[in-house]
Amino acid sequence: MKNISVLKEREKHIFQKGKDNFDISCEKKSLAGAVSQRACVFCGSRVVLYPIADALHIIHGPIGCASYTWDIRGALSSGPELHRMSFSTDLSETDVIFGGEMKLEKALLELIDKYSPKAAFVYGTCIVGLIGDDVESVCRKVEKITKIPVLPVHSEGFKGTKKDGYKAACDVLFNLINRNGIQKKVPQSINILGEFNIGGETWMIKEYYKKMGINVVSVMSGDGRVKDVTMASSACLNVVQCSGSVTHLAKKMEEEYGIPFIRVSYFGIEDTSDALYRVASFFKENSEILKRTEELVRKEVKAIVPGLSQIKKDLTGKKAAIYVGGAFKAFSLIKALKHLGMEVILAGSQTGTTEDYKILRGMCSKGTIILDDANPLELAKYIMEKDADLFIGGVKERPIAYKLGIGFCDHNHERKIPLAGFVGMQNFAIEVHQTVTSPIWDLVPRRLKKAKQ
Amino acid sequence: MLLRHTNKDIKERKALNVNPAKTCQPIGAMYASLGIHGCLPHSHGSQGCCAYHRSALTRHYREPVMAATSSFTEGSSVFGGQANLIQAIDNIFTTYDPDIIAVHTTCLSETIGDDVNQITIKAVKDGKVPKGKYVIHASTPSYVGSHVTGFSNMTKAMVMHFAKSTGKPNGKYNIIPGYVEPSDMTEIKRIVEKLGIKPILFPDTSNVLNGPQTGRYSMFPEGGVTIDELKSSGDSMGTIALGSLASADAARSLDSKWRVPCQVQDLPIGLAATDRFVNALRIAAGVSVPDEITRERGQLLDIITDMHQYFYGKKVALSGDPDHLISLTEFLVSIDMAPVHIVTGTSGKDFEKRIQDITSHLPYKVNVKAGGDMFTLHQWIKNEPVDLLIANTYGKYIARDDDIPFIRYGFPILDRIGHSYFPSVCYRGGIRLLEKILDALMDRLDRDAPEEKFELVM
Incomplete structure (x- = not known):
């Protein structure tokens, strides 16, 4: 090169x-002309809300934004799979000139009637921000008719970076929670935030908490359900993963409902253990929880350590x-x-x-x-x-x-496989080991050259 | 329960696209641009568009796909994207040093009314375009047409920008292969050259998006039509455009601007369409068809005759792009299969008419829709089941739901390989298509056969 x-x-x-x-230097807009690996606001909103499986996700704009995000994220659902369909108003030139509100309204009414979703999310794309469609009022109108939450997602692509998209998604989630009022506290309960159930990771993490004796009120948004989200104010603690995407929601919930939050990661032995221990120590008045957590961590770590040491030798x-x-x-x-x-x-x-x-x-x-x-x-x-x-x-x-x-x-x-939690660490180690030590790299020019030297 | 959301009850939908059978113009323009040697495609819009197109193309080709973006902000959306584009052009030539930047627009930049032509002229005036380097552009708002028209617009931009007539014929033929795979472009070139014609083939993504593992990462791979070739296209003896939607515009502009006589042919998919293409080449070259090509034709015909008992009356549902579907439908009808449901996401009355012409003599009803979606196709299938589904990867949901043998064909293919390397055009491509069809149908026969009828020889 x-x-x-x-x-x-x-x-x-x-x-x-x-x-x-x-x-x-960071937190800056990319330079014009850069071959950047970054995406846009819409992308950020879409990835955060997408895993809510019993909601209708409709993309208001020309077809591209819907095509490129049709079921590309492996966020698994244990039940409904409405999120894996692609719905778009497919705006054409005349809509851009005369507005797309009518089209949106019709589409929403038709879809809600047909699929009976528990809520509808209307993603605004670049064009909607420009032609001045009043998406808010369409949503209000449809909500009145259909009696389900119909929420605009302010995700016009040019209005910032992917991070602003996360924020827009958080606003929608908060809206859903807030319209349900403050709910009665569930003892020893948490919300899992910023976890999207890629490869079934949410299920694994929920299982850990269950074993610890912690009640999980909602997950935002892995294997998500609208009803669970609306109950989120009943949790005692927000446990936030993937800090970039949903910290904004955690902060808002802290301000409004006084629910504290901690930032954790479920990746790797240290971070997973640390996450579980921190949740356990939050509920320290119940010493059983800490005991169960210690037991869980010990058991899980013990199960994977021999395999990891073996892999470490090669890596x-x-x-x-x-x-x-x-x-x-x-x-x-x-x-x-x-x-x-x-x-x-x-x-x-x-x-x-x-x-x-x-x-x-x-x-x-x-x-x-x-x-x-x-x-x-x-x-x-x-x-x-x-x-x-x-x-x-x-x-x-x-x-x-x-x-x-x-x-x-x-x-x-x-x-394709869960990388979170203890088993995830094992999966990760196996995957890294397989790819790094694969004999195919001996076939490619780089290694051939080395072998000759 | 995977995606079992489709019911039989068909309602006319005007306001809504469910499970699209198309995508937007810019990605087609980006794909075409990658078929110019040393070209960096540039997306004049938000960062997301460019990221999505690159990801989609990367998934389909499993190759690095390079493109730059104007990275629009809220400010540029209010005051126009001129500053962004000029800065982008400057940065791109400084950092990545391509021979050419091919700018395509997006819904955003079109709606705010950026005049890209004027902006590129200004960029040249301001000295942002180094000597011997070029910036071309095509208008590709996402709310018009589809990825196919985006491809067409960028292909037209290539000749509009570069083609010149020196008055001295170059002895070559322009071949516009259409929105096909890199492997198809190689195959088309091979056939053209076998007939003794020197082609200028554009765009040409072979060796760009199906490049070898070299142990090196190169931003500008070896393949692609060169700028010199594009310049020379105005001196060619003629143009053969394959696929009217993707290629005709470029061919016609060469004709009207530089008097390069053009003919528009169907994509050479299947026996008859390939015959017409080869015949056109034969006439153009004034030669007889070489034995090697005749033999390939004979081999395709041989498979058709050997296996025709398996084709008879098999109902097929098709989804894809118009140019492909026209030739494919013709091919299927010619081997006695029954294409009963045909959907393309791209709008246009010509398509429906062509399909009707091809199928009008058939004793059964053929559902055809331009500007349709995969949901409609699925509903049709629910009402009248088929023996085979041919569609892009998204067809797998339908195939699974209704347990239909399935062949992946078109764009995008996100879960299989092969399309980059093995052509489905011309006679050899026809053989590959038949192999795929037979594999799918016969695997099904094997799977479903009761033990006493499970046959060794088929």
Whole structure:
């Protein structure tokens, strides 16, 4: 590969530990012309609300936004699967000129009549923000007729980044909760926030809490149901994962209902144990819970440790590159990879904050490259320079890893097996081991060259 | 219960698309742009559009897909995207150094009324476009047409921007392959060259989106039509456009602007459509069809005759893009299969008329709809079951719900490989299609046969 130049404005988004001493620049709009791996507001809202399986999700706009988000997220449901259908008003040129309100109203009435959803979410796309459709009033009108919550999601693509989309989704969730009034407290109860049941992870985590004696009121939004969401104010504690996406909701619930929240991660042994212990200690007046938690953690850890040590033997000294959406996920990944004896040589995120990058820097060893809102050339350049054995990322990163001839693990929507919790750590270790030690890498030019040297 | 939300009760829907059988224009434009060598497609709109298109193409091709975006903000949506686009052009040439940027618009930039033509002229004036580099553009709002028309618009933009007539014929033929897979483009090129014609094939995504594992990551892979070739297309002896919706516009503009005579053919899918294509090439080259091609034709015909007892009367439901469905329907009818339900998401009266022409002599009713969706197709199937479903990956929900043998065909294919490497056009592609059809039908026979009728020889 020929050397690539890094754009001047981009230099500040790249940080090498032990070499550079300036602060990383982040939380900025991407440069125009960047081949950024980022998405838009709509995308953020869609991923947060999507797993609510008994709601109607209708996309108000031209067809593209509906096509690209039709069942691409593996958020599993144990019951209804209405969320896996694609509904769109499919706006055409005349609608753009004369407005799409009528179309939206008709579509909503027809769909609600047909599928009897428990609520309807109306996602606004770029165009709706421009042509000035009064989506709010259509929603109010339809709500009056159908007697179910019909909520606009303010997700016009250009109105910010994916993070603003998370916020818009949180506003909708809060609206759902708030219209139900403050509910009577359920003892020893929590809401699980920022967990989307990719590969069935929600089920696993719920099982842990059940064993601890904790009542889970609602999950937002993995395997979600509208009714559970509306009861969320009855929980004693909000346990927030994937901090980027739903912290806004947790904060709002703290302000309005005085429900405190903690930020956790269910990825890796340390973080999962830590999450469960922190929830247990929140309910410390019931000493049984802590006892059960200790027992649970001991049992689960014991079950997976021998397998992990075996895998660690093969992975020790191997090098990993991480590029994820929110930086919070990177923290857990770094810990988990260290657990497997691997070294992280590159860590980056699409939407990390200054605070995030500070923590990231603290966790990484000397020479680690830290990237904000990276482009594929930068990713490829550092992966080659640092000679990584593994790349952890999402859909757009996978073929880059494979072209370079290194292992890959999807830690985004397209993972097929649960990576959360203790069993998830085991799954993760097995997947990383399989890809990193695969004999196919001996066939690709990179290793061939090495073997010859 | 997986997606069992479809019932038999069909109602006319005007305000609503359920389970789309199309997607929007910009992704088609992006795909076409990738068929120019050294080109970086650029999406003039929000960041999300570009991310979605890249993800969708990446999933379909399992290859890195590069494209840049103007990254619209609320500000640009109010004051226009000129500043973003000019800055983008500057940044792209500085950082990624492509030979050419192909800009397509989105619903956002179209609605706020950005004049991309004027903006690119300004970018050139301001010195943002280095010497020997180019910026072309196509208008592709998402609320008009579909991915197919987006492809068509960008293909037309290529010739409108580059084609020149020097008055000196180049001895070549322009071949516009249509919105087909990289493997199909290679196959079309092979057939053209076998007939002794030097082609300028555009767009050409072979070796771009089906590239080899090289151990290197290269932003601009080897394939693609070159700018010099595009420039020279005005000097060609003629243009053969395959697929009227995806290719005719570009061919006709070459004809009207530079007097390059054009003919529009159906996509060469199946025996008869390939015959017409080969015949057109034969006449253009003034040669007789080489033995090798005749042999390939004979092999396709041989399979048709060998296996025709399995085709007879089998009902098929089809979903896909208009150009493909026209030829495919013709092919299926010609081998005595019965395409009874045909849906494309792309609107247009011509499509329905073409299908009716092909099927009017048949003794059964054929449901056809342009501007339809997969939900309608599924409802039709519920009312009149079929023996085979041919559709993109989203067809798998229908296939599972109604237990129908299923062949993945079209865009997108998110759960299988093969389409990038094995063509489904021309005679060899016909053989592949038949293999797939027979595999699906015969696997079903094997699965359902009672033990005493479970046959070794079929």
